[in-house]
Amino acid sequence: MSEQSSPQTAAPPPPDSRMNGYEFMFILDPTLDDAASLAVVERVEGIVKGQGGEIVSLKPWERRRLAYPIAGHHEGLYILCYFDAPPASIQGIESRVRLAEGVLRFIVLRTDRETRERDQAADLRRREERAARAAAAAAEAAAKAAEEAAEEAARDAAAPPAAETAEEAGETAAQPAGDAAVEAGADEAAGAPEPDGAGEPAPPDGSPQNEEETS
Numbered sequence: 001m002s003e004q005s006s007p008q009t010a011a012p013p014p015p016d017s018r019m020n021g022y023e024f025m026f027i028l029d030p031t032l033d034d035a036a037s038l039a040v041v042e043r044v045e046g047i048v049k050g051q052g053g054e055i056v057s058l059k060p061w062e063r064r065r066l067a068y069p070i071a072g073h074h075e076g077l078y079i080l081c082y083f084d085a086p087p088a089s090i091q092g093i094e095s096r097v098r099l100a101e102g103v104l105r106f107i108v109l110r111t112d113r114e115t116r117e118r119d120q121a122a123d124l125r126r127r128e129e130r131a132a133r134a135a136a137a138a139a140e141a142a143a144k145a146a147e148e149a150a151e152e153a154a155r156d157a158a159a160p161p162a163a164e165t166a167e168e169a170g171e172t173a174a175q176p177a178g179d180a181a182v183e184a185g186a187d188e189a190a191g192a193p194e195p196d197g198a199g200e201p202a203p204p205d206g207s208p209q210n211e212e213e214t215s
Contacts, residue, residue, distance in 0.1 A: 018086060018087065019054070019084040019085060019086060020084065020085065020086075020087055020110055021056075021082065021083075021084050021110070021111050021112055022053075022082070022083055022084070022085060022090070022108055022109065022110055022111060023080075023081075023082055023108070023109045023110075023111045024048070024080075024081040024082070024083060024106065024107075024108050024109075025061070025078060025079070025080055025081070025106065025107050025109075026044060026078075026079050026081070026097065026103050026105065026106035026107075027066075027070070027076035027077065027078055027079070027103070027104045027105045027106065028040055028041075028076060028077040028078075028079060028102055028103060028104065029071075029073065029076070029077075029102045029103075029104055030063070030073055030075050030076050030077055031073070032077075032102055036102065037077060037102070039102075040100065040101070040102035040103060041058065041079060043100055044079075044081070044097055044100060044103065045058055045081075047093055047096045047097055047100070048081070048083050048085065048093055050096075051085065051089035051092045051093050051096075052085055052086050052089045053083045053084065053085030053086075053089060053093065054083060054084045054085070055081065055082075055083050056082040056083055056084060057080075057081065057082045058079065058080075058081040058082075058083075059079070059080060059081075060077060060078070060079055060080075061078040061079060061080040062078055063075060063076070063077050063078070064076065064078055070104045070105060071104060073104060076104050076105075082111075090108060093108065094106075094108060
C-alpha cells in the first residue's frame with residue numbers, strides 16, 4: 001500500500017503554463033516577537049513557492065485593530081503579498097496556510113497585473129503620506145520645544161540676580177523689625193510708673209508746709 005503524503009509534504013500540482021496574479025493578505029498573531037513573525041512569514045512564502053507560485057512582493061503592511069476579536073486578539077500585524085501561481089495551486093496554498101501556526105486570518109484574491117500595480121502604487125502612496133505626517137509631527141514637536149526653551153531663557157534673563165534679590169529681601173525683613181522695636185520702646189516708656197512725688201511742684205521756701213516740717 002502506498003504511503004499517503006501529509007498536507008505539509010504534498011507534491012506540488014503538475015506544471016501549468018497559465019499563471020494568474022493573486023493578492024494574498026494574512027494577519028499574524030500580534031504577540032509574536034520580530035524573530036517569530038519573520039519565521040511565520042518565511043513559512044508562508046515557502047508554502048507559496050512549494051505549490052508552484054512565484055512571489056512578486058511580500059512585506060509587512062501595517063498593524064491594525066481587528067473588526068472583531070480573533071482567538072482573543074483585538075489587533076494583528078497585516079502582511080501583504082502578491083504572487084503569481086497556477087490556478088490549481090490555490091487550494092493547496094490555502095489549506096497549508098490555514099494550518100500555519102501564528103496566522104490568525106488570511107484571504108487570497110485573484111487580481112490582474114493592472115490592478116496589482118494600482119494597488120501597489122496606492123500602498124506606496126499611503127506609506128509616503130504616513131511618513132510625511134510623522135515628519136511634520138516631529139518638526140512641530142521640535143519647534144514647540146525650541147519655543148519653550150527660548151521663553152524660559154527670556155524669563156531667566158529678565159529675573160534679577162540672586163544676590164540682589166536676597167539683599168532686598170533682607171532689607172524688607174529688617175524694616176518691619178526696626179519699626180516694631182521703635183513701637184515697643186514707645187509703649188514701654190508710656191506704661192512705666194512715675195517716681196514718688198513726680199509731677200507735683202515743690203512748695204516754695206517759707207511755705208506753711210515747710211514750716212510744719214521744720215517745727
